[in-house]
Amino acid sequence: MAKKATVKVIEGKTEEAIIGFLKSLLEKGVVEAMVIPKALPSQDGFVQTLIRDPEKLNGVCVLSPTMPVQSARVISNLSVKNLGMKVAAILKACEIRAAVELAKFLQVKLENLTLIGIDCPGTFEVPDYAKMVQEGKGGEPLRKELLKSMEKGEISPPSGYTFRTACQMCEYPVPQTGVIIKLFGYKADQEIGIEIGDKLEKEIEEKGVLSFSDSEPASRGEVVNKVIAERTKKRDALFQEFKEIVKDLQSFLDRFSTCVRCHNCMVACPICYCKECVFRTPVFEHDGDQFLRWADRKGGIRMPTDTLIFHLIRMSHMVTSCIGCGLCDSACPSRLPVATLFRSVGDRIQKMFQYVPGRNIEEVPPVAAFREDELKIESGAL
Amino acid sequence: MADFEPRIVAFLCHWCTYTGADLAGTTRQQYPPNIRIIHLMCSGAVDSIYVLKALIDGADGVLIGGCHPGDCHYQTGNYKARRRVAILKGILQQMGFTDNRIWLKWISASEGKLFADTVTKMVDDLKKMGPNPMKQLWNA
Numbered sequence: 320m321a322k323k324a325t326v327k328v329i330e331g332k333t334e335e336a337i338i339g340f341l342k343s344l345l346e347k348g349v350v351e352a353m354v355i356p357k358a359l360p361s362q363d364g365f366v367q368t369l370i371r372d373p374e375k376l377n378g379v380c381v382l383s384p385t386m387p388v389q390s391a392r393v394i395s396n397l398s399v400k401n402l403g404m405k406v407a408a409i410l411k412a413c414e415i416r417a418a419v420e421l422a423k424f425l426q427v428k429l430e431n432l433t434l435i436g437i438d439c440p441g442t443f444e445v446p447d448y449a450k451m452v453q454e455g456k457g458g459e460p461l462r463k464e465l466l467k468s469m470e471k472g473e474i475s476p477p478s479g480y481t482f483r484t485a486c487q488m489c490e491y492p493v494p495q496t497g498v499i500i501k502l503f504g505y506k507a508d509q510e511i512g513i514e515i516g517d518k519l520e521k522e523i524e525e526k527g528v529l530s531f532s533d534s535e536p537a538s539r540g541e542v543v544n545k546v547i548a549e550r551t552k553k554r555d556a557l558f559q560e561f562k563e564i565v566k567d568l569q570s571f572l573d574r575f576s577t578c579v580r581c582h583n584c585m586v587a588c589p590i591c592y593c594k595e596c597v598f599r600t601p602v603f604e605h606d607g608d609q610f611l612r613w614a615d616r617k618g619g620i621r622m623p624t625d626t627l628i629f630h631l632i633r634m635s636h637m638v639t640s641c642i643g644c645g646l647c648d649s650a651c652p653s654r655l656p657v658a659t660l661f662r663s664v665g666d667r668i669q670k671m672f673q674y675v676p677g678r679n680i681e682e683v684p685p686v687a688a689f690r691e692d693e694l695k696i697e698s699g700a701l
Numbered sequence: 702m703a704d705f706e707p708r709i710v711a712f713l714c715h716w717c718t719y720t721g722a723d724l725a726g727t728t729r730q731q732y733p734p735n736i737r738i739i740h741l742m743c744s745g746a747v748d749s750i751y752v753l754k755a756l757i758d759g760a761d762g763v764l765i766g767g768c769h770p771g772d773c774h775y776q777t778g779n780y781k782a783r784r785r786v787a788i789l790k791g792i793l794q795q796m797g798f799t800d801n802r803i804w805l806k807w808i809s810a811s812e813g814k815l816f817a818d819t820v821t822k823m824v825d826d827l828k829k830m831g832p833n834p835m836k837q838l839w840n841a
Binding site for chain 2: 565566567568569570571572597602613614616617618619620621627628631632634635638639663664667668671685686688689690691693694696697
């Protein structure tokens with residue numbers, strides 16, 4: 320059973336209380352380095368930063384309101400070859416779920432990693448946030464406002480802005496991992512919660528990082544459920560809207576007519592990890608004669624011919640593991656609803672195998688397993 | 702649609718269905734000539750990309766033939782093929798492509814008759830369905 324602790328916040332400085340806890344993890348040697356979002360010198364954006372010196376934790380931003388890259392990728396880079404130290408990474412729920420999926424595909428090695436999750440109110444598009452900062456709507460006041468609103472789960476973005484679509488429909492505001500920084504249901508200017516899983520609870524207690532009280536606000540469960548219910552409603556509405564637009568492949572191509580084939584959705588996707596991607600090989604580089612034969616048979620063909628096959632193939636590779644972080648949406652220069660597409664298709668396929676990506680490291684991805692007595696799909700019917 | 706002759710691309714595994722197709726020939730089973738066979742070592746070697754490329758570039762149907770469950774020469778290839786086909790069909794259905802144009806069929810080396818019957822039935826079904834709309838998406 321996970322142990323619960325409450326951390327007092329002094330003078331309403333919530334972020335400092337969280338940083339204090341993280342600092343003591345470093346100082347007391349529970350971990351030796353930490354990956355954590357920190358503001359860029361320009362102050363209008365954040366990046367994951369690898370920190371060794373506890374003093375450098377001053378001014379980090381645990382509740383970073385943007386997600387410029389999927390941090391699962393960052394920790395994949397960090398951990399996959401020769402990570403000889405214990406490193407903690409402060410991640411949002413979707414980043415942890417992506418990291419778990421990547422660990423299943425041997426792209427993240429969890430041995431030396433401690434994934435620390437933080438309750439997530441949602442994030443903003445990177446350019447939106449930069450604009451907010453210019454307009455004086457960003458920075459610490461925004462984070463304070465978000466923290467305050469998480470007590471009752473009534474989170475609203477600054478006027479004129481919205482959370483990223485993927486965040487609006489994310490049913491996983493609370494991360495599932497060994498160390499969770501809990502904000503929903505807490506009066507953040509007075510206290511916050513921390514939950515420690517089996518693996519670390521003993522060490523954390525012995526080293527005097529935290530003392531466990533095993534209590535949390537009675538309203539937390541209710542608040543979390545409320546947030547999940549709202550987002551699930553939004554998700555279902557978006558799925559429905561999408562279904563009405565995409566009725567068949569032609570209507571899909573009509574909706575995606577502005578796709579410029581930049582493959583950004585693939586580049587941003589944490590699940591697309593192949594080092595040698597089929598779309599970066601000459602698979603679709605046919606002989607000129609071949610193209611001419613097609614054109615001859617059909618009278619004429621549009622070139623390049625790969626929009627549909629690109630999205631279909633990419634989906635057949637990643638939908639079973641799509642964790643819905645929506646970085647594909649953020650990366651799309653044509654603002655196409657790629658995340659809604661991948662999530663709505665993913666939903667169907669994941670249900671087919673009762674698979675929830677990122678839930679549990681022990682669950683085998685559907686593409687890597689089978690059951691002998693399943694899927695009676697011989698000669699068609701599904 | 703009397704004149705429409707569907708074009709089927711078949712991916713057949715070496716150990717069962719391809720040998721079954723061979724048996725259909727040596728035992729003089731009749732089946733329509735609408736099928737183009739691609740010989741693979743295992744149905745588990747069929748990538749979704751082969752199926753989609755065939756359908757988009759001109760096939761009206763794709764047949765994937767493998768050993769019966771439990772009979773795979775490589776133990777588990779056909780089970781993996783089955784999952785892959787299920788995922789691919791699920792994706793297409795969610796995107797509104799509900800035609801039954803991708804067939805997965807277990808046909809053993811001794812089932813020449815079953816192979817001939819399968820092709821006959823598939824051609825019949827595809828004739829009723831008409832040309833594959835997917836192959837027309839790129840027509841200029």
